[in-house]
Amino acid sequence: MTVRPPRPLPKILLLVALSGGCAQLAATVPGSSLDAGSPMYLHAWDGGDDPAALERWVHVHIDRADADIAKLTAVEGARTAQNTLRPYDDAFNELTFATSQASVLYGVGATKELRDKAQALTQTANAALTALSLNPAVYHALTAVPTPADAATRHYLERTLLEYRLAGVDKDDATRAKIEALQDRITELGLAFERTVHDDVRTVVVDKGQLGGLPPDYLAAHLADARGQVRITTDPPDAWPAEKFADSAELRHKVSLAAESVGYPANEKTLRALLETRAELAHLLGYATWADLAMADQMMGSPAKLRDYLKQIDSASRESAAREDAALLAFARERDPSLKQISAADARYWQEQYRRAKFNFDSQSVRPYFPYAEVERGVIASASRLFHVDIRPVSGVHTWHPSVTTYDVYDGKSRLGRIYLDMHPREGKDKWFSTQQLTAGVLHRQLPEGALVCNFPGGRAGDPGLMQYGDVVIFLHEFGHLMHHVIGGQNPYAGEGGFNVEGDFIEAPSQMLEEFFHDYGVLSSFARHYQSGAVLPQELYARMNRADTYGRASGQQRQLLYTSVSLDFHTLPPATLDFDAVYRRDFERFSSFAFVPGDHQWASFTHLNGYSSNYYTYVLDKVIALDFFAQFDPRDLLGGPAGMRYRQTVLAPGATQPATQLVHDFLGREPNLEAYQRWMRAEFDDAAATASSAAR
Numbered sequence: 001m002t003v004r005p006p007r008p009l010p011k012i013l014l015l016v017a018l019s020g021g022c023a024q025l026a027a028t029v030p031g032s033s034l035d036a037g038s039p040m041y042l043h044a045w046d047g048g049d050d051p052a053a054l055e056r057w058v059h060v061h062i063d064r065a066d067a068d069i070a071k072l073t074a075v076e077g078a079r080t081a082q083n084t085l086r087p088y089d090d091a092f093n094e095l096t097f098a099t100s101q102a103s104v105l106y107g108v109g110a111t112k113e114l115r116d117k118a119q120a121l122t123q124t125a126n127a128a129l130t131a132l133s134l135n136p137a138v139y140h141a142l143t144a145v146p147t148p149a150d151a152a153t154r155h156y157l158e159r160t161l162l163e164y165r166l167a168g169v170d171k172d173d174a175t176r177a178k179i180e181a182l183q184d185r186i187t188e189l190g191l192a193f194e195r196t197v198h199d200d201v202r203t204v205v206v207d208k209g210q211l212g213g214l215p216p217d218y219l220a221a222h223l224a225d226a227r228g229q230v231r232i233t234t235d236p237p238d239a240w241p242a243e244k245f246a247d248s249a250e251l252r253h254k255v256s257l258a259a260e261s262v263g264y265p266a267n268e269k270t271l272r273a274l275l276e277t278r279a280e281l282a283h284l285l286g287y288a289t290w291a292d293l294a295m296a297d298q299m300m301g302s303p304a305k306l307r308d309y310l311k312q313i314d315s316a317s318r319e320s321a322a323r324e325d326a327a328l329l330a331f332a333r334e335r336d337p338s339l340k341q342i343s344a345a346d347a348r349y350w351q352e353q354y355r356r357a358k359f360n361f362d363s364q365s366v367r368p369y370f371p372y373a374e375v376e377r378g379v380i381a382s383a384s385r386l387f388h389v390d391i392r393p394v395s396g397v398h399t400w401h402p403s404v405t406t407y408d409v410y411d412g413k414s415r416l417g418r419i420y421l422d423m424h425p426r427e428g429k430d431k432w433f434s435t436q437q438l439t440a441g442v443l444h445r446q447l448p449e450g451a452l453v454c455n456f457p458g459g460r461a462g463d464p465g466l467m468q469y470g471d472v473v474i475f476l477h478e479f480g481h482l483m484h485h486v487i488g489g490q491n492p493y494a495g496e497g498g499f500n501v502e503g504d505f506i507e508a509p510s511q512m513l514e515e516f517f518h519d520y521g522v523l524s525s526f527a528r529h530y531q532s533g534a535v536l537p538q539e540l541y542a543r544m545n546r547a548d549t550y551g552r553a554s555g556q557q558r559q560l561l562y563t564s565v566s567l568d569f570h571t572l573p574p575a576t577l578d579f580d581a582v583y584r585r586d587f588e589r590f591s592s593f594a595f596v597p598g599d600h601q602w603a604s605f606t607h608l609n610g611y612s613s614n615y616y617t618y619v620l621d622k623v624i625a626l627d628f629f630a631q632f633d634p635r636d637l638l639g640g641p642a643g644m645r646y647r648q649t650v651l652a653p654g655a656t657q658p659a660t661q662l663v664h665d666f667l668g669r670e671p672n673l674e675a676y677q678r679w680m681r682a683e684f685d686d687a688a689a690t691a692s693s694a695a696r
């Protein structure tokens with residue numbers, strides 16, 4: 001997608017054993033006993049907003065994991081998958097409950113007290129996960145399991161053993177203790193880094209006369225006070241339209257600078273400590289850098305291979321990006337001849353103006369067709385049709401906040417899982433867009449559940465929540481993750497779920513679903529004017545799609561910028577790493593816009609916690625996603641046979657096969673750059689643009 005703001009992509013929150021937790025299994029909280037039949041078994045929020053109830057809940061799951069581990073290690077006689085891999089997976093499942101739900105409440109909990117407790121418990125639960133990943137008795141028991149006959153179980157066992165070795169299970173006692181302590185510190189620092197960002201909402205005060213260019217519903221939601229002043233926060237629904245539409249350069253710069261200062265300077269110390277601890281752990285495990293360790297079990301394999309791959313992506317996108325940027329600068333100079341270079345703070349504004357002039361497309365003109373509630377209905381209906389599932393609202397479900405909506409996902413009559421949508425900003429809530437696992441799926445035993453945690457417009461009385469079309473694309477992106485989790489969560493083991501596949505495949509199903517935005521059949525099924533009810537006119541749609549082809553190559557260059565920051569921060573010596581200088585150098589390598597002094601975006605780049613060195617995932621998976629999408633019939637995207645084939649070969653296997661196998665099975669060959677290059681060239685190639693926007 002092109003009109004995505006120049007910020008990193010939405011993310012998925014992953015449980016990565018490597019970034020797990022601390023020294024020993026947490027002590028049991030007195031009085032914490034719940035049995036399997038207890039209604040509090042599934043959900044951490046069932047105890048309300050009481051931090052003590054959350055603590056009890058998390059410890060019940062940690063205790064259960066302990067019991068599973070004890071059962072596993074007590075086995076006498078021959079090891080089998082049933083008496084060893086199964087209890088291992090049961091323990092993993094219990095710790096997945098604890099880590100994922102504590103982590104969700106850390107981002108969305110109703111009160112500060114609850115979020116504080118959830119943060120501490122995320123750490124505790126991750127510590128238990130780390131302890132499991134370094135437990136030599138469990139490892140040796142797993143190595144004694146005979147090679148399973150079926151390929152899926154064999155793959156799961158082999159992959160589990162690989163993760164054990166990477167975690168350092170075969171080191172001596174003292175080294176393992178050191179590893180656990182470092183993992184604990186990594187979890188703590190990562191959580192602190194993100195928490196600073198969640199809590200750091202900045203507000204810019206501007207004169208109401210500076211709001212020219214902003215849409216009427218935005219103005220209605222931003223009334224001036226008695227002194228004629230308007231407050232704009234750095235929350236995405238507030239800041240993004242201001243940076244894109246406001247005619248006042250002063251306002252754009254103020255908002256942009258506030259947004260790029262979030263987390264700064266508080267996170268400087270935290271980030272340095274995080275990177276130092278990661279580097280120390282990598283060295284202890286025999287790796288030159290953290291990036292070498294973090295890529296060892298990924299499709300990519302190593303930073304050296306990544307650098308080769310990035311060269312290909314750079315050469316595929318650099319020239320087109322330069323052409324796009326030159327056209328933009330020439331356009332801006334027609335309006336302002338004194339302009340030498342476009343400031344990064346003005347980039348989104350000028351891109352919008354350019355699209356208006358060159359493609360006769362004003363992105364405000366489509367916002368009235370994307371009121372939040374209709375979009376939610378439309379995304380769900382489209383995904384249902386594509387993946388051959390039925391997604392039905394469920395009422396009366398108690399969740400962590402009254403605004404959360406709940407749906408069940410069915411395959412015919414059988415329920416596949418449950419999803420929760422928490423879609424609008426709140427004070428203290430996580431500020432980004434992510435998909436999070438709540439429960440893992442275990443075939444015939446436990447259904448997968450997942451949540452979207454987003455910050456879209458709307459959610460307030462009287463606010464229709466008119467979305468920018470880039471917001472709709474983000475919604476589709478996150479829904480792609482959610483479907484991967486639910487459809488991929490129907491395997492015999494919890495550890496075989498969709499989110500347990502190699503981390504650098506995880507952004508393929510999400511980015512693949514983004515492409516469905518470009519189909520008129522899909523859009524016209526839900527894009528209706530929030531006042532008149534009129535369907536998005538086909539002619540307006542065609543202009544939007546055409547305008548959207550502009551900026552794809554420079555968008556990919558921007559992804560290379562984030563990829564490089566993520567890689568450089570995890571390969572350069574952390575003690576002497578100058579964050580501002582490296583960030584600026586990478587910025588200037590991949591962007592033609594003028595760097596804005598005071599831009600410390602790295603301080604709120606929360607992907608540095610979850611993805612660490614591996615932000616490249618987005619670039620690698622964009623290539624795969626476009627190759628996947630090219631297999632669908634453009635004349636019948638949702639109804640053709642490719643949807644079911646994709647569901648069966650890519651999503652349903654979850655982590656039962658290597659990701660490269662999933663890709664090969666769907667494509668029938670290795671992935672290549674052809675579809676990716678075609679997609680980037682579309683702007684310069686009328687024929688291709690027309691073909692890709694063909695109505696159903």
Ligand SMILES: [Zn+2]
Nearest residue numbers: 010011012510
């Ligand atoms: Zn994602």
